[in-house]
Amino acid sequence: xxxxxxxxxxxxxxxxxxxxxxxxxxxxxxxxxxxxxxxxxxxxxxxxxxxxxxxxxxxxxxxxxxxxxxxxxxxxxxxxxxxxxxxxxxxxxxxxxxxxxxxxxxxxxxxxxxxxxxxxxxxxxxxxxxxxxxxxxxxxxxxxxxxxxxxxxxxxxxxxxxxxxxxxxxxxxxxxxxxxxxxxxxxxxxxxxxxxxxxxxxxxxxxxxxxxxxxxxxxxxxxxxxxxxxxxxxxxxxxxxxxxxxxxxxxxxxxxxxxxxxxxxxxxxxxxxxxxxxxxxxxxxxxxxxxxxxxxxxxxxxxxxxxxxxxxxxxxxxxxxxxxxxxxxxxxxxxxxxxxxxxxxxxxxxxxxxxxxxxxxxxxxxxxxxxxxxxxxxxxxxxxxxxxxxxxxxxxxxxxxxxxxxxxxxxxxxxxxxxxxxxxxxxxxxxxxxxxxxxxxxxxxxxxxxxxxxxxxxxxxxxxxxxxxxxxxxxxxxxxxxxxxxxxxxxxxxxxxxxxxxxxxxxxxxxxxxxxx
Amino acid sequence: xxxxxxxxxxxxxxxxxxxxxxxxxxxxxxxxxxxxxxxxxxxxxxxxxxxxxxxxxxxxxxxxxxxxxxxxxxxxxxxxxxxxxxxxxxxxxxxxxxxxxxxxxxxxxxxxxxxxxxxxxxxxxxxxxxxxxxxxxxxxxxxxxxxxxxxxxxxxxxxxxxxxxxxxxxxxxxxxxxxxxxxxxxxxxxxxxxxxxxxxxxxxxxxxxxxxxxxxxxxxxxxxxxxxxxxxxxxxxxxxxxxxxxxxxxxxxxxxxxxxxxxxxxxxxxxxxxxxxxxxxxxxxxxxxxxxxxxxxxxxxxxxxx
Numbered sequence: 058x059x060x061x062x063x064x065x066x067x068x069x070x071x072x073x074x075x076x077x078x079x080x081x082x083x084x085x086x087x088x089x090x091x092x093x094x095x096x097x098x099x100x101x102x103x104x105x106x107x108x109x110x111x112x113x114x115x116x117x118x119x120x121x122x123x124x125x126x127x128x129x130x131x132x133x134x135x136x137x138x139x140x141x142x143x144x145x146x147x148x149x150x151x152x153x154x155x156x157x158x159x160x161x162x163x164x165x166x167x168x169x170x171x172x173x174x175x176x177x178x179x180x181x182x183x184x185x186x187x188x189x190x191x192x193x194x195x196x197x198x199x200x201x202x203x204x205x206x207x208x209x210x211x212x213x214x215x216x217x218x219x220x221x222x223x224x225x226x227x228x229x230x231x232x233x234x235x236x237x238x239x240x241x242x243x244x245x246x247x248x249x250x251x252x253x254x255x256x257x258x259x260x261x262x263x264x265x266x267x268x269x270x271x272x273x274x275x276x277x278x279x280x281x282x283x284x285x286x287x288x289x290x291x292x293x294x295x296x297x298x299x300x301x302x303x304x305x306x307x308x309x310x311x312x313x314x315x316x317x318x319x320x321x322x323x324x325x326x327x328x329x330x331x332x333x334x335x336x337x338x339x340x341x342x343x344x345x346x347x348x349x350x351x352x353x354x355x356x357x358x359x360x361x362x363x364x365x366x367x368x369x370x371x372x373x374x375x376x377x378x379x380x381x382x383x384x385x386x387x388x389x390x391x392x393x394x395x396x397x398x399x400x401x402x403x404x405x406x407x408x409x410x411x412x413x414x415x416x417x418x419x420x421x422x423x424x425x426x427x428x429x430x431x432x433x434x435x436x437x438x439x440x441x442x443x444x445x446x447x448x449x450x451x452x453x454x455x456x457x458x459x460x461x462x463x464x465x466x467x468x469x470x471x472x473x474x475x476x477x478x479x480x481x482x483x484x485x486x487x488x489x490x491x492x493x494x495x496x497x498x499x500x501x502x503x504x505x506x507x508x509x510x511x512x513x514x515x516x517x518x519x520x521x522x523x524x525x526x527x528x529x530x531x532x533x534x535x536x537x538x539x540x541x542x543x544x545x546x547x548x549x550x551x552x553x554x555x556x557x558x559x560x561x562x563x564x565x566x567x568x569x570x571x572x573x574x
Numbered sequence: 575x576x577x578x579x580x581x582x583x584x585x586x587x588x589x590x591x592x593x594x595x596x597x598x599x600x601x602x603x604x605x606x607x608x609x610x611x612x613x614x615x616x617x618x619x620x621x622x623x624x625x626x627x628x629x630x631x632x633x634x635x636x637x638x639x640x641x642x643x644x645x646x647x648x649x650x651x652x653x654x655x656x657x658x659x660x661x662x663x664x665x666x667x668x669x670x671x672x673x674x675x676x677x678x679x680x681x682x683x684x685x686x687x688x689x690x691x692x693x694x695x696x697x698x699x700x701x702x703x704x705x706x707x708x709x710x711x712x713x714x715x716x717x718x719x720x721x722x723x724x725x726x727x728x729x730x731x732x733x734x735x736x737x738x739x740x741x742x743x744x745x746x747x748x749x750x751x752x753x754x755x756x757x758x759x760x761x762x763x764x765x766x767x768x769x770x771x772x773x774x775x776x777x778x779x780x781x782x783x784x785x786x787x788x789x790x791x792x793x794x795x796x797x798x799x800x801x802x803x804x805x806x807x808x809x810x811x812x813x814x815x816x817x818x819x820x821x822x823x824x825x826x827x828x829x830x831x832x833x834x835x836x837x838x839x840x841x842x843x844x845x846x847x848x849x850x851x852x853x854x855x856x857x858x859x860x861x862x863x864x865x866x867x868x869x870x871x872x873x874x875x876x877x878x879x880x
Contacts, residue, residue: 138759154755
């Protein structure tokens with residue numbers, strides 16, 4: 058797997074003129090990308106810019122309509138993943154490709170099991186995975202059940218899997234989405250080590266801070282086309298953002314707000330729940346949110362944040378504790394009553410709970426209004442002229458890019474879908490707004506816009522609870538941060554008095570903080 | 575001790591078709607394409623075993639041909655549920671209904687018989703009597719005097735156990751069931767292993783059916799599987815993919831079926847006695863659902879991500 062010297066100066070991998078369409082949608086158009094030996098090359102772009110499509114073409118999951126792929130100067134054609142694996146290309150997927158009940162050894166060797174005549178040779182497998190595991194500094198018994206490991210370790214198992222298959226080109230698709238800041242830093246050290254050992258790495262991300270921390274070169278995709286490729290040292294975040302969005306005025310710093318923090322609006326006291334789906338149970342969570350204030354809830358996913366949002370809006374019952382809204386106890390009330398009292402909610406899963414994905418834009422916008430306006434709730438038409446006019450006005454005011462209020466929500470981009478949800482919730486003029494992962498899958502331009510609307514709401518006196526897995530988002534928006542760990546509030550701090558690193562420590566649990574300190 | 579001898583011997587006889595069908599179905603539970611059409615597949619097996627037997631005149635040829643036919647049918651069934659994306663649950667139910675209807679129709683159109691086809695020329699599957707063992711009370715009834723298929727089913731338990739521990743194929747089946755995308759991105763062929771599991775399942779169901787029509791008896795009766803396929807299905811769900819537990823469950827159901835037949839009319843009316851295996855299965859499933867850590871056994875079709 059070592060790189061022959063004669064190849065010096067020639068790219069290890071070269072994609073040229075890649076075009077891929079899905080029906081009327083062009084996902085990639087004339088994309089060019091190359092990779093040097095021992096290089097970390099970042100591929101950045103908004104959601105829907107075509108990063109994933111390009112990598113799936115490279116991994117043999119899609120066949121391009123046009124364009125060529127060269128590995129080591131040889132033109133190749135990948136029809137299935139095993140073709141590209143044979144050429145030393147490995148992919149670490151955003152959603153882990155690990156069977157939870159299999160052992161570490163079984164997962165790493167899956168698809169290329171050592172042994173003869175269809176028999177799985179455990180001893181040989183344990184032996185074969187030792188070297189790639191030690192390269193990554195993973196010290197685990199090969200018979201450990203994969204599902205019991207934490208996410209960061211599972212990710213290392215994924216990388217081990219790729220190394221075991223002899224990959225010299227490693228594609229990492231949004232690898233940091235599931236990691237704490239410390240784990241992210243650790244991953245970057247590891248990637249640099251792999252690159253120094255001669256592996257080439259394609260790092261897909263939309264988090265610029267990380268791209269600038271780890272990459273040698275950056276290629277930007279926008280609307281399926283290559284916009285620029287430049288050495289990291291020769292560019293800066295502002296330029297890259299401009300290339301990604303096609304705009305020069307996107308704010309990446311703290312969002313400006315002028316809101317006076319006043320009385321407590323939302324007060325949770327000692328709330329607990331039963332365990333719900335994959336999330337941790339809440340265990341005595343208490344906090345307040347004041348009017349005009351944004352309180353961020355940080356934490357590694359699965360530590361109770363999703364349950365917290367659902368418990369507050371009323372879809373998950375409490376086993377203990379009380380919730381007060383504007384001085385009135387709402388603990389036993391249903392969702393409709395809570396909303397009537399001024400609570401609004403932007404759910405985490407936009408497609409499932411946020412908008413009617415197969416319904417029209419107007420249906421998505423009017424869902425709250427249909428209920429709250431008595432005159433429109435009657436047996437008459439759901440969408441009289443006044444409602445349609447109101448919908449059109451909202452589309453204008455929130456600059457939702459859609460052919461009209463009749464368009465199906467599923468045809469809109471993630472950012473525009475989220476604008477529908479935010480518009481609907483803010484139009485109810487809530488006294489308290491709960492945002493769960495409000496900008497997941499939303500492009501930078503739309504994020505900027507949504508933050509502006511949220512800031513306006515707080516200026517009107519709205520209390521905002523912001524639940525986000527993205528620490529940058531919390532640091533840019535909130536006044537105070539609570540860190541959740543295993544269903545409890547592990548730490549609380551003013552945003553101005555804390556740092557990413559401190560929050561990251563708390564996200565991994567207090568115990569880790571003590572041993573690390 | 576006469577009764578105990580008779581009870582155990584008949585228990586073993588009842589266990590064989592349940593065990594064979596359950597071992598077949600096990601593979602489909604690994605790929606999470608649980609085949610609920612065991613009953614229909616067994617009926618076809620029982621019927622075509624008899625047809626092949628009458629045509630070829632040889633028991634061995636009948637068994638081999640019917641198993642082959644079963645595997646081809648299983649591969650087609652696998653194709654339908656994977657490539658054509660028909661829901662496996664629906665397809666299984668259709669198979670059951672189709673099985674009971676088609677065998678009745680074919681019985682009438684091919685042989686002009688209603689209800690039962692009984693013919694001296696139907697070959698039977700050989701029984702093995704182990705010389706000395708046969709004369710030992712109780713043990714003799716358990717170990718000796720059964721059909722070749724009974725002994726084959728025991729061998730298959732051991733083979734399946736070894737296969738589950740040591741073969742790549744079973745690893746891939748389990749991966750295809752639990753995380754198909756993981757197998758696909760590692761270069762494995764998810765569709766192929768899912769089809770293979772169905773072919774295996776149908777092949778063993780064919781054996782189970784022939785044990786009924788050519789092993790215990792030498793005739794074919796409409797609906798002669800009488801729910802054994804569902805009992806086997808219960809055993810598979812109960813065992814959650816573990817081979818030894820599956821064999822024990824099948825034995826338990828076989829013995830309780832035997833109780834149903836052997837029990838004296840003075841103790842219990844026969845209608846109630848016949849319910850015993852199904853009550854055992856129901857109670858077993860309730861216990862499983864209450865003790866299972868993940869709530870309940872999952873019946874699901876694997877879905878590829880994007």
